Amino acid sequence: MTTGTLITVAPTGAESAKAQVPALPVTLDELLLTAKECEALGASVIHVHIRDDEARPTLDQGRLRETVAALRDGTDLIVQLSSGGAVTDPEADRLAVLDAAPDMASCTMGTVNFGDDVFLNRWEFIVDLHTRMQERGILPEYEIFDLGHLTALQRLLDRHGLPHGGHVHVDFVMGVPGGMPGTTATLVAAQQMLRDLPAGTTFSATGVGRSSIAVLLAALSAGGHLRVGMEDTVTYAKGRPVESNMQLVARAVGFAQLAQRPPLTTTEARRLLGR
Numbered sequence: 609m610t611t612g613t614l615i616t617v618a619p620t621g622a623e624s625a626k627a628q629v630p631a632l633p634v635t636l637d638e639l640l641l642t643a644k645e646c647e648a649l650g651a652s653v654i655h656v657h658i659r660d661d662e663a664r665p666t667l668d669q670g671r672l673r674e675t676v677a678a679l680r681d682g683t684d685l686i687v688q689l690s691s692g693g694a695v696t697d698p699e700a701d702r703l704a705v706l707d708a709a710p711d712m713a714s715c716t717m718g719t720v721n722f723g724d725d726v727f728l729n730r731w732e733f734i735v736d737l738h739t740r741m742q743e744r745g746i747l748p749e750y751e752i753f754d755l756g757h758l759t760a761l762q763r764l765l766d767r768h769g770l771p772h773g774g775h776v777h778v779d780f781v782m783g784v785p786g787g788m789p790g791t792t793a794t795l796v797a798a799q800q801m802l803r804d805l806p807a808g809t810t811f812s813a814t815g816v817g818r819s820s821i822a823v824l825l826a827a828l829s830a831g832g833h834l835r836v837g838m839e840d841t842v843t844y845a846k847g848r849p850v851e852s853n854m855q856l857v858a859r860a861v862g863f864a865q866l867a868q869r870p871p872l873t874t875t876e877a878r879r880l881l882g883r
Protein backbone atom coordinates (compact mmCIF):
# COMPACT_ATOMS: atom_id res chain seq x y z
CA MET A 609 0.00 0.00 0.00
CA THR A 610 1.36 3.41 -0.90
CA THR A 611 1.71 5.70 2.09
CA GLY A 612 2.73 9.28 2.60
CA THR A 613 6.33 10.24 2.07
CA LEU A 614 9.03 10.17 4.70
CA ILE A 615 11.35 13.06 3.91
CA THR A 616 14.88 13.00 5.27
CA VAL A 617 17.01 16.11 5.07
CA ALA A 618 20.78 15.65 4.83
CA PRO A 619 21.84 19.27 5.26
CA THR A 620 25.64 19.25 5.47
CA GLY A 621 27.57 16.09 4.58
CA ALA A 622 31.33 15.81 4.80
CA GLU A 623 32.34 16.58 1.24
CA SER A 624 31.53 20.23 0.45
CA ALA A 625 33.70 23.06 1.75
CA LYS A 626 32.01 26.05 3.38
CA ALA A 627 34.27 28.35 1.34
CA GLN A 628 32.85 26.90 -1.90
CA VAL A 629 29.28 26.48 -0.64
CA PRO A 630 28.57 29.39 1.73
CA ALA A 631 24.93 28.32 2.30
CA LEU A 632 26.07 25.04 3.91
CA PRO A 633 25.00 24.85 7.59
CA VAL A 634 28.17 24.11 9.56
CA THR A 635 27.71 25.62 13.03
CA LEU A 636 25.28 24.22 15.58
CA ASP A 637 23.16 27.37 15.30
CA GLU A 638 23.01 27.07 11.52
CA LEU A 639 22.17 23.38 11.74
CA LEU A 640 19.43 23.94 14.30
CA LEU A 641 17.82 26.74 12.30
CA THR A 642 17.92 24.59 9.17
CA ALA A 643 16.44 21.65 11.08
CA LYS A 644 13.54 23.74 12.42
CA GLU A 645 12.76 25.22 9.02
CA CYS A 646 12.96 21.88 7.22
CA GLU A 647 10.71 20.27 9.85
CA ALA A 648 8.15 23.04 9.34
CA LEU A 649 8.21 22.32 5.60
CA GLY A 650 7.70 18.55 5.97
CA ALA A 651 10.99 16.81 6.81
CA SER A 652 10.72 14.18 9.54
CA VAL A 653 14.28 12.79 9.72
CA ILE A 654 17.61 14.62 9.78
CA HIS A 655 20.83 12.88 8.66
CA VAL A 656 23.60 14.70 10.49
CA HIS A 657 27.29 15.32 9.79
CA ILE A 658 28.93 17.92 11.98
CA ARG A 659 31.84 20.33 11.46
CA ASP A 660 34.52 21.82 13.73
CA ASP A 661 35.26 25.51 14.35
CA GLU A 662 37.08 25.65 11.00
CA ALA A 663 34.05 24.02 9.27
CA ARG A 664 35.99 20.80 8.70
CA PRO A 665 34.18 17.48 9.15
CA THR A 666 34.58 16.06 12.65
CA LEU A 667 33.28 13.15 14.74
CA ASP A 668 34.10 14.89 18.02
CA GLN A 669 32.12 13.15 20.79
CA GLY A 670 31.27 16.29 22.75
CA ARG A 671 29.97 18.06 19.67
CA LEU A 672 27.95 15.04 18.59
CA ARG A 673 26.25 14.80 21.98
CA GLU A 674 25.60 18.53 22.04
CA THR A 675 24.12 18.33 18.53
CA VAL A 676 21.80 15.43 19.40
CA ALA A 677 20.62 17.26 22.53
CA ALA A 678 20.02 20.52 20.65
CA LEU A 679 18.08 18.82 17.85
CA ARG A 680 15.93 16.93 20.38
CA ASP A 681 15.32 20.11 22.32
CA GLY A 682 14.48 22.30 19.37
CA THR A 683 12.68 19.89 17.01
CA ASP A 684 10.69 16.66 16.89
CA LEU A 685 12.83 15.35 14.02
CA ILE A 686 14.15 11.80 14.17
CA VAL A 687 17.87 12.33 14.69
CA GLN A 688 20.08 10.15 12.52
CA LEU A 689 23.83 10.55 12.96
CA SER A 690 26.17 9.61 10.14
CA SER A 691 28.49 6.76 11.04
CA GLY A 692 30.02 7.20 7.59
CA GLY A 693 31.73 10.46 8.47
CA ALA A 694 34.36 11.51 5.95
CA VAL A 695 36.33 8.98 3.87
CA THR A 696 39.36 9.67 6.08
CA ASP A 697 37.67 8.89 9.41
CA PRO A 698 38.98 5.83 11.30
CA GLU A 699 36.64 2.97 12.14
CA ALA A 700 36.95 3.50 15.90
CA ASP A 701 35.69 7.08 15.62
CA ARG A 702 32.86 5.99 13.34
CA LEU A 703 31.76 3.33 15.85
CA ALA A 704 32.00 5.84 18.71
CA VAL A 705 29.31 7.95 17.00
CA LEU A 706 26.81 5.53 18.58
CA ASP A 707 27.88 6.74 22.05
CA ALA A 708 25.98 9.96 21.35
CA ALA A 709 22.78 7.85 21.47
CA PRO A 710 20.92 9.09 18.39
CA ASP A 711 17.52 7.67 17.34
CA MET A 712 19.11 6.33 14.16
CA ALA A 713 22.55 6.02 12.59
CA SER A 714 23.63 5.24 9.07
CA CYS A 715 25.26 1.87 8.33
CA THR A 716 26.81 1.60 4.88
CA MET A 717 26.59 -1.91 3.50
CA GLY A 718 29.91 -2.17 1.68
CA THR A 719 32.97 -0.49 0.26
CA VAL A 720 32.52 1.80 -2.72
CA ASN A 721 34.73 3.97 -4.87
CA PHE A 722 33.83 7.54 -4.00
CA GLY A 723 35.07 9.83 -6.73
CA ASP A 724 38.85 9.70 -6.41
CA ASP A 725 38.56 8.26 -2.90
CA VAL A 726 37.48 4.94 -1.42
CA PHE A 727 34.69 4.78 1.17
CA LEU A 728 35.83 1.72 3.10
CA ASN A 729 33.28 -0.46 4.89
CA ARG A 730 34.74 -3.85 5.82
CA TRP A 731 32.36 -6.71 6.60
CA GLU A 732 33.51 -7.00 10.23
CA PHE A 733 33.05 -3.28 10.71
CA ILE A 734 29.52 -3.46 9.31
CA VAL A 735 28.71 -6.35 11.67
CA ASP A 736 30.09 -4.34 14.59
CA LEU A 737 27.96 -1.31 13.73
CA HIS A 738 24.83 -3.43 13.24
CA THR A 739 25.18 -5.43 16.46
CA ARG A 740 26.07 -2.40 18.60
CA MET A 741 22.98 -0.61 17.28
CA GLN A 742 20.88 -3.69 18.10
CA GLU A 743 22.20 -3.67 21.68
CA ARG A 744 21.64 0.06 22.18
CA GLY A 745 18.22 0.40 20.58
CA ILE A 746 19.43 2.58 17.70
CA LEU A 747 17.71 2.04 14.34
CA PRO A 748 20.13 1.69 11.43
CA GLU A 749 19.50 3.26 8.07
CA TYR A 750 21.31 0.85 5.75
CA GLU A 751 23.04 2.95 3.11
CA ILE A 752 23.11 1.25 -0.29
CA PHE A 753 25.59 2.72 -2.78
CA ASP A 754 25.59 -0.28 -5.12
CA LEU A 755 23.27 -3.21 -5.82
CA GLY A 756 25.60 -5.75 -4.20
CA HIS A 757 25.19 -3.86 -0.93
CA LEU A 758 21.63 -5.24 -0.81
CA THR A 759 22.98 -8.79 -1.02
CA ALA A 760 25.32 -7.93 1.84
CA LEU A 761 22.34 -6.63 3.84
CA GLN A 762 20.45 -9.87 3.30
CA ARG A 763 23.50 -11.79 4.55
CA LEU A 764 23.85 -9.46 7.55
CA LEU A 765 20.23 -9.91 8.63
CA ASP A 766 20.36 -13.68 8.05
CA ARG A 767 23.44 -14.06 10.21
CA HIS A 768 22.94 -11.38 12.85
CA GLY A 769 19.20 -10.77 13.06
CA LEU A 770 16.87 -7.85 12.58
CA PRO A 771 17.61 -4.38 13.89
CA HIS A 772 16.20 -3.29 17.24
CA GLY A 773 12.42 -2.93 16.90
CA GLY A 774 12.38 -5.18 13.84
CA HIS A 775 11.90 -2.59 11.10
CA VAL A 776 14.34 -2.55 8.18
CA HIS A 777 14.86 0.77 6.42
CA VAL A 778 17.33 1.29 3.59
CA ASP A 779 18.46 4.35 1.68
CA PHE A 780 19.61 4.11 -1.94
CA VAL A 781 22.41 6.65 -2.40
CA MET A 782 22.57 6.88 -6.18
CA GLY A 783 24.84 8.64 -8.63
CA VAL A 784 28.04 8.67 -6.56
CA PRO A 785 30.94 8.41 -9.02
CA GLY A 786 31.94 4.78 -8.45
CA GLY A 787 28.54 3.57 -7.24
CA MET A 788 25.24 2.72 -8.93
CA PRO A 789 23.87 5.32 -11.36
CA GLY A 790 20.96 7.55 -10.42
CA THR A 791 18.47 6.30 -12.98
CA THR A 792 14.91 4.98 -12.91
CA ALA A 793 16.05 1.59 -14.24
CA THR A 794 18.57 1.19 -11.42
CA LEU A 795 16.09 2.28 -8.78
CA VAL A 796 13.59 -0.30 -10.04
CA ALA A 797 16.32 -2.97 -10.00
CA ALA A 798 17.20 -2.06 -6.42
CA GLN A 799 13.55 -2.08 -5.41
CA GLN A 800 13.14 -5.57 -6.92
CA MET A 801 16.00 -6.79 -4.75
CA LEU A 802 14.12 -5.69 -1.63
CA ARG A 803 11.89 -8.72 -2.20
CA ASP A 804 14.66 -10.82 -0.65
CA LEU A 805 14.58 -8.69 2.51
CA PRO A 806 12.04 -8.93 5.35
CA ALA A 807 8.43 -8.03 4.50
CA GLY A 808 7.73 -4.40 5.33
CA THR A 809 11.22 -3.16 4.46
CA THR A 810 10.99 0.50 3.47
CA PHE A 811 13.34 2.48 1.27
CA SER A 812 14.22 6.05 0.61
CA ALA A 813 16.39 7.27 -2.23
CA THR A 814 18.62 10.19 -3.02
CA GLY A 815 20.32 11.06 -6.28
CA VAL A 816 23.63 12.82 -5.99
CA GLY A 817 24.23 15.89 -8.16
CA ARG A 818 22.46 15.86 -11.49
CA SER A 819 20.58 12.65 -10.77
CA SER A 820 18.61 14.18 -7.88
CA ILE A 821 15.36 14.93 -9.75
CA ALA A 822 15.32 11.65 -11.72
CA VAL A 823 15.77 9.67 -8.51
CA LEU A 824 13.19 11.74 -6.64
CA LEU A 825 10.53 11.14 -9.31
CA ALA A 826 11.39 7.45 -9.64
CA ALA A 827 11.28 6.93 -5.85
CA LEU A 828 7.91 8.62 -5.52
CA SER A 829 6.34 6.59 -8.31
CA ALA A 830 7.83 3.37 -6.92
CA GLY A 831 6.34 3.94 -3.46
CA GLY A 832 9.69 4.93 -1.91
CA HIS A 833 10.63 7.76 0.42
CA LEU A 834 12.97 10.69 -0.18
CA ARG A 835 16.24 12.04 1.10
CA VAL A 836 17.24 15.51 -0.07
CA GLY A 837 19.73 18.11 1.07
CA MET A 838 23.01 19.85 0.47
CA GLU A 839 25.00 16.74 1.42
CA ASP A 840 23.95 15.37 -1.98
CA THR A 841 22.91 18.36 -4.09
CA VAL A 842 24.51 21.80 -4.29
CA THR A 843 23.14 22.84 -7.69
CA TYR A 844 19.39 23.46 -7.87
CA ALA A 845 19.23 23.72 -11.65
CA LYS A 846 21.79 24.33 -14.38
CA GLY A 847 23.80 27.41 -13.37
CA ARG A 848 21.82 27.91 -10.12
CA PRO A 849 23.52 27.01 -6.85
CA VAL A 850 21.24 25.71 -4.10
CA GLU A 851 20.32 28.62 -1.83
CA SER A 852 19.37 26.57 1.21
CA ASN A 853 18.33 23.11 2.37
CA MET A 854 14.82 24.51 2.72
CA GLN A 855 14.71 25.06 -1.04
CA LEU A 856 15.43 21.35 -1.61
CA VAL A 857 12.95 20.17 1.03
CA ALA A 858 10.28 22.48 -0.40
CA ARG A 859 10.86 21.01 -3.86
CA ALA A 860 10.59 17.45 -2.51
CA VAL A 861 7.41 18.32 -0.61
CA GLY A 862 5.93 19.83 -3.80
CA PHE A 863 6.68 16.69 -5.83
CA ALA A 864 5.36 14.44 -3.02
CA GLN A 865 2.11 16.39 -2.92
CA LEU A 866 1.75 16.18 -6.71
CA ALA A 867 2.24 12.43 -6.41
CA GLN A 868 -0.57 12.41 -3.79
CA ARG A 869 1.88 11.09 -1.24
CA PRO A 870 2.14 14.06 1.15
CA PRO A 871 4.96 14.29 3.69
CA LEU A 872 4.62 12.18 6.82
CA THR A 873 4.53 14.10 10.07
CA THR A 874 7.24 13.28 12.57
CA THR A 875 4.67 11.23 14.54
CA GLU A 876 3.74 9.24 11.43
CA ALA A 877 7.41 8.78 10.57
CA ARG A 878 8.12 7.45 14.06
CA ARG A 879 5.26 5.00 13.67
CA LEU A 880 6.57 3.85 10.27
CA LEU A 881 10.09 3.29 11.57
CA GLY A 882 9.05 1.95 14.96
CA ARG A 883 10.87 4.70 16.88
Ligand code: KMH
Nearest residue numbers: 622690691692693695714
Ligand atom coordinates in the same frame (compact mmCIF):
# COMPACT_ATOMS: atom_id res chain seq x y z
N1 KMH B 1 30.64 11.06 3.57
C1 KMH B 1 30.63 9.78 2.92
C2 KMH B 1 32.01 9.25 2.79
C3 KMH B 1 26.97 8.21 5.68
O1 KMH B 1 26.72 9.32 6.09
O2 KMH B 1 26.79 7.20 6.34
C4 KMH B 1 29.81 8.81 3.66
C5 KMH B 1 28.42 9.15 3.93
C6 KMH B 1 27.55 8.03 4.32
O3 KMH B 1 27.99 10.30 3.92
Ligand code: ZN
Nearest residue numbers: 621690692839
Ligand atom coordinates in the same frame (compact mmCIF):
# COMPACT_ATOMS: atom_id res chain seq x y z
ZN1 ZN C 1 26.04 11.13 5.10
